[in-house]
Amino acid sequence: MIIASEVRSQIERSSLIRKMFEEGIRMRAERGAENVFDFSLGNPSEDPPAGVIRTFRALAERNAPGSHGYMPNAGFPEARGTVARRLRETTGLEFTPDHVLMTAGCAGAMNAALKAILNPGDEVIVPMPCFPDYAFYISNYGGVMVPVETREDFSLDVGAIAAKIGPRTRAIILNSPHNPSGVIYPEATLRELEAVLAKAPAPVLVLSDEPYTSIVYDGAHCPQLASIISNCMITTSWSKKWGLAGERIGYLAISPLVPDALALAQACAFTGRILGFINAPAIWQLVVAEAPDESTNLAVYQEKRDLMCDGLERAGYEVHRPQGAFYVFLKTPIPDDFEFVRRLQEEGVLAVPGSGFGRKGYMRLSLTVPRDTIIRSLPAFARTLDKLRG
Numbered sequence: 001m002i003i004a005s006e007v008r009s010q011i012e013r014s015s016l017i018r019k020m021f022e023e024g025i026r027m028r029a030e031r032g033a034e035n036v037f038d039f040s041l042g043n044p045s046e047d048p049p050a051g052v053i054r055t056f057r058a059l060a061e062r063n064a065p066g067s068h069g070y071m072p073n074a075g076f077p078e079a080r081g082t083v084a085r086r087l088r089e090t091t092g093l094e095f096t097p098d099h100v101l102m103t104a105g106c107a108g109a110m111n112a113a114l115k116a117i118l119n120p121g122d123e124v125i126v127p128m129p130c131f132p133d134y135a136f137y138i139s140n141y142g143g144v145m146v147p148v149e150t151r152e153d154f155s156l157d158v159g160a161i162a163a164k165i166g167p168r169t170r171a172i173i174l175n176s177p178h179n180p181s182g183v184i185y186p187e188a189t190l191r192e193l194e195a196v197l198a199k200a201p202a203p204v205l206v207l208s209d210e211p212y213t214s215i216v217y218d219g220a221h222c223p224q225l226a227s228i229i230s231n232c233m234i235t236t237s238w239s240k241k242w243g244l245a246g247e248r249i250g251y252l253a254i255s256p257l258v259p260d261a262l263a264l265a266q267a268c269a270f271t272g273r274i275l276g277f278i279n280a281p282a283i284w285q286l287v288v289a290e291a292p293d294e295s296t297n298l299a300v301y302q303e304k305r306d307l308m309c310d311g312l313e314r315a316g317y318e319v320h321r322p323q324g325a326f327y328v329f330l331k332t333p334i335p336d337d338f339e340f341v342r343r344l345q346e347e348g349v350l351a352v353p354g355s356g357f358g359r360k361g362y363m364r365l366s367l368t369v370p371r372d373t374i375i376r377s378l379p380a381f382a383r384t385l386d387k388l389r390g
């Protein structure tokens with residue numbers, strides 16, 4: 001077999017999300033698109049802000065000399081400058097452009113960071129459930145993922161994390177607002193974690209994975225992790241907040257409080273290069289540098305969250321309302337999440353089993369579908385539950 005055995009086994013275990021997405025294509029061909037309610041993929045429903053497209057067009061027209069060429073691997077200085085200024089304002093820390101690396105989305109940032117910090121056998125703690133690709137990113141560099149369960153309400157169990165910290169622990173990945181659960185970690189929990197990390201036998205870096213920080217509900221506040229946790233690296237992107245997931249633009253920022261932060265930033269620029277990214281897409285770096293204040297109409301997600309959660313509750317589901325991000329992660333009415341998702345599929349609904357995120361007995365619904373899909377899908381959710389109850 002020409003494909004490496006590890007990759008074959010990873011593909012086997014890989015994303016149920018993609019599998020459901022492909023199932024959706026098959027079902028649409030069979031039943032007609034209007035009869036399929038596909039809640040599987042987190043592809044943002046909102047188009048990029050008009051100002052972003054205007055800036056993109058203007059930059060293409062301007063076609064400034066050098067704007068399509070190589071630049072420092074970390075990215076154009078103006079893009080890193082814009083990001084650093086923002087981070088100074090929001091965290092109160094002395095971020096400079098040299099602490100920032102423009103990346104191919106959040107995934108590019110996480111891979112550059114993990115490659116720079118992991119020796120084979122080093123451990124990375126991940127609260128569960130989690131975004132499934134973390135496991136692959138960690139194993140890309142010979143790291144070992146150490147899963148730690150969160151509480152029933154998905155809040156962080158700092159005691160359980162502390163119990164897993166050992167001499168090989170290099171990092172903890174935190175993601176708030178969280179995919180899939182939608183929780184936001186409160187300041188008090190982060191302070192508790194900072195106190196634990198201060199006692200760790202060797203420095204433990206927190207990789208704060210932040211692609212959803214601007215998508216919050218009911219006016220919730222998402223604490224700036226870097227202003228609470230000293231040894232912090234931020235990974236984020238414009239994928240979700242500007243609907244630019246396909247353009248692959250994000251950044252990695254290393255807190256100035258990390259020991260040898262600038263050397264680490266240089267190491268990440270190097271790892272980004274040798275992973276084959278070389279640099280983040282040039283034109284999109286320039287767009288984010290010129291239009292930092294743009295935003296999409298994120299209020300639509302609030303409306304969809306309410307419609308979905310209210311409808312599911314009326315139908316008899318137990319719903320844990322997300323505080324942020326754009327997913328609803330709820331208990332399946334039977335413990336076997338695969339079986340329940342199969343039953344929903346019979347009614348034309350596609351959901352992702354919670355097992356794909358490391359929590360059995362749950363399923364994830366993505367709120368990136370149109371509002372009308374939510375409304376039309378609710379009878380199918382109700383029918384599935386009714387049939388189950390006989």
Ligand SMILES: Cc1ncc(COP(=O)(O)O)c(C=O)c1O
Pocket residue numbers: 042104105106107108131175179209211236237238239240245250
């Ligand atoms: C928690 C989390 N981290 C990282 C990513 C990757 O984001 P990007 O597409 O910007 O690489 C995603 C994408 O869904 C995500 O949900």
